[in-house]
Amino acid sequence: MIRVERLEKSFGAQRVLRGVDLDVATGEIMVVIGRSGGGKSVLLKHLIGLLRPDAGAVYVDGIDITRLRGTALDKIRQRYGVVFQGGALFDSMSVFDNVAFPLRERSRLSRAEIARRVGEKLGQVGLAEMGDKNPAEISGGMRKRVAIARALVTEPEVVFFDEPTTGLDPILVNTIHHLIQDLHRRLHFTAIMVSHEIPEIFAIADRVAMLHEGRIIESGAAGSIQASTNPVVQQFIRGELEPAERGASQYAGARA
Amino acid sequence: MSGPPDAAPFPAVLRPIEAVGRGSLDLVAALGRFGRFLLETLALTFVPPFKLSRLVDRIHFIGFRSLTIVVLTGAFTGMVLGLQIFLVLSRFGAEGFLGPAVALALIRELGPVLCAVFVTGLAGSALTAEIGIMRITEQIDALMVMALSPLRYLAVPAIVAGVISFPLMTAIFDVVGIFGAYLVSVKLLGLSAGTYFGEMQTFVDRRDIMVGVWKSLCFGILVPWVCTYKGFHCGHGAEGVARATTQAVVLSSVLILVLDYVLGSLLP
Numbered sequence: 001m002i003r004v005e006r007l008e009k010s011f012g013a014q015r016v017l018r019g020v021d022l023d024v025a026t027g028e029i030m031v032v033i034g035r036s037g038g039g040k041s042v043l044l045k046h047l048i049g050l051l052r053p054d055a056g057a058v059y060v061d062g063i064d065i066t067r068l069r070g071t072a073l074d075k076i077r078q079r080y081g082v083v084f085q086g087g088a089l090f091d092s093m094s095v096f097d098n099v100a101f102p103l104r105e106r107s108r109l110s111r112a113e114i115a116r117r118v119g120e121k122l123g124q125v126g127l128a129e130m131g132d133k134n135p136a137e138i139s140g141g142m143r144k145r146v147a148i149a150r151a152l153v154t155e156p157e158v159v160f161f162d163e164p165t166t167g168l169d170p171i172l173v174n175t176i177h178h179l180i181q182d183l184h185r186r187l188h189f190t191a192i193m194v195s196h197e198i199p200e201i202f203a204i205a206d207r208v209a210m211l212h213e214g215r216i217i218e219s220g221a222a223g224s225i226q227a228s229t230n231p232v233v234q235q236f237i238r239g240e241l242e243p244a245e246r247g248a249s250q251y252a253g254a255r256a
Numbered sequence: 257m258s259g260p261p262d263a264a265p266f267p268a269v270l271r272p273i274e275a276v277g278r279g280s281l282d283l284v285a286a287l288g289r290f291g292r293f294l295l296e297t298l299a300l301t302f303v304p305p306f307k308l309s310r311l312v313d314r315i316h317f318i319g320f321r322s323l324t325i326v327v328l329t330g331a332f333t334g335m336v337l338g339l340q341i342f343l344v345l346s347r348f349g350a351e352g353f354l355g356p357a358v359a360l361a362l363i364r365e366l367g368p369v370l371c372a373v374f375v376t377g378l379a380g381s382a383l384t385a386e387i388g389i390m391r392i393t394e395q396i397d398a399l400m401v402m403a404l405s406p407l408r409y410l411a412v413p414a415i416v417a418g419v420i421s422f423p424l425m426t427a428i429f430d431v432v433g434i435f436g437a438y439l440v441s442v443k444l445l446g447l448s449a450g451t452y453f454g455e456m457q458t459f460v461d462r463r464d465i466m467v468g469v470w471k472s473l474c475f476g477i478l479v480p481w482v483c484t485y486k487g488f489h490c491g492h493g494a495e496g497v498a499r500a501t502t503q504a505v506v507l508s509s510v511l512i513l514v515l516d517y518v519l520g521s522l523l524p
Binding site: 045048049050074075077078080082084085086088089090091101102105106 | 390
């Protein structure tokens with residue numbers, strides 16, 4: 001469904017993506033893992049057309065979206081739902097209005113039908129009673145769930161999750177992961193998730209791709225990535241320090 | 257803009273020239289983005305769907321919430337003008353011209369300019385900060401991935417609200433200012449009310465009023481344009497929003513004075 005070919009992106013002298021290749025099949029949950037600041041969110045922004053690459057292509061059903069602009073790109077985006085890292089809820093609207101917003105703006109549904117769908121989605125994420133609250137009045141975990149409800153309310157074919165559990169406690173991390181897995185099972189969307197929640201992410205991913213130094217160094221079924229013999233993959237999964245970091249850590253310990 | 261990361265560096269002797277060239281190109285590119293932002297926004301203004309509820313909200317945000325400061329500053333501007341011009345004219349025994357002098361100064365120059373500057377400080381800065389926060393919290397990205405135009409939601413209503421609100425607020429500023437000068441010159445300094453208003457009707461005509469209207473209309477586009485643009489293009493984090501807000505207020509204020517001079521030269 002989505003194919004990324006030799007994607008390259010630099011910001012000034014910093015080369016963030018150095019030729020990323022990635023395939024995502026229809027209906028699967030693909031999780032891109034990698035270190036913080038390694039370019040995962042930059043890759044995701046290319047997939048949703050918020051950034052343009054220096055080189056390479058992003059094909060969605062055979063159409064290179066890096067060449068699209070305006071309404072042509074909007075047509076592709078109408079098939080998308082996106083859960084941003086911080087939720088990106090509109091501060092000036094209530095939870096209900098946030099979830100209703102895409103339907104009000106992009107569909108011709110009646111008010112009653114919009115209210116029904118919003119109520120249904122808020123119920124699915126366990127926030128049926130929270131519609132009247134403002135985003136500032138609810139917790140971080142609730143905001144993530146509202147963002148998921150908003151991303152799914154238009155029943156998109158593809159849903160992108162940009163580190164949907166960042167900043168949450170371990171119980172909430174599992175709650176959000178189970179919620180995504182449950183909704184995926186019921187709604188059959190294709191999910192592309194960027195995350196560094198190891199090892200929890202292996203429980204919900206169909207396939208995992210590891211982004212390291214601007215390239216996908218390994219991808220495959222969740223189990224095969226866990227069993228990978230690639231030392232970089234194993235080092236990341238086990239949370240081991242790199243030699244330079246180990247030296248800095250020991251130096252800091254000695255000073256303390 | 258990303259460039260080729262492995263491009264060969266310039267020899268040291270040529271680096272100052274390279275810096276000047278790069279600075280010039282960046283300036284031209286920034287001006288191009290600035291102009292394109294306005295053109296795209298103006299184009300979307302006439303293309304449905306129109307966001308009427310957003311427009312009403314922005315008129316409230318820019319216009320209604322600035323009313324108190326407009327009335328206050330208008331009153332004291334008029335009182336200061338009345339006092340100072342009275343003192344000058346009384347040296348020549350020409351106090352009778354106080355009314356027209358105050359009215360012309362307010363209607364042609366001070367009303368549109370001061371009103372625009374004060375509204376920039378109050379509503380313009382808030383507009384930049386609001387959009388800047390939406391930028392750094394990915395709310396603008398969220399609009400884009402919903403296949404909706406952020407310009408249509410954020411810039412178009414602000415500029416249309418500016419075009420509607422600025423002339424009305426300028427008119428209020430002028431009326432309150434003229435009344436403030438009346439209080440000082442007639443009630444405190446003893447000028448006759450008939451002279452104050454009578455001479456005003458003789459010397460102020462429709463052309464003077466239209467100069468003020470045209471200026472306030474132009475400022476009504478300029479201020480929301482600068483402030484929304486700066487919000488859209490703010491840097492990272494709270495510091496980026498703070499810097500964008502300062503730049504928006506400073507740039508708007510300078511451009512108001514520049515545009516005032518240009519319009520003052522062109523308009524009759």
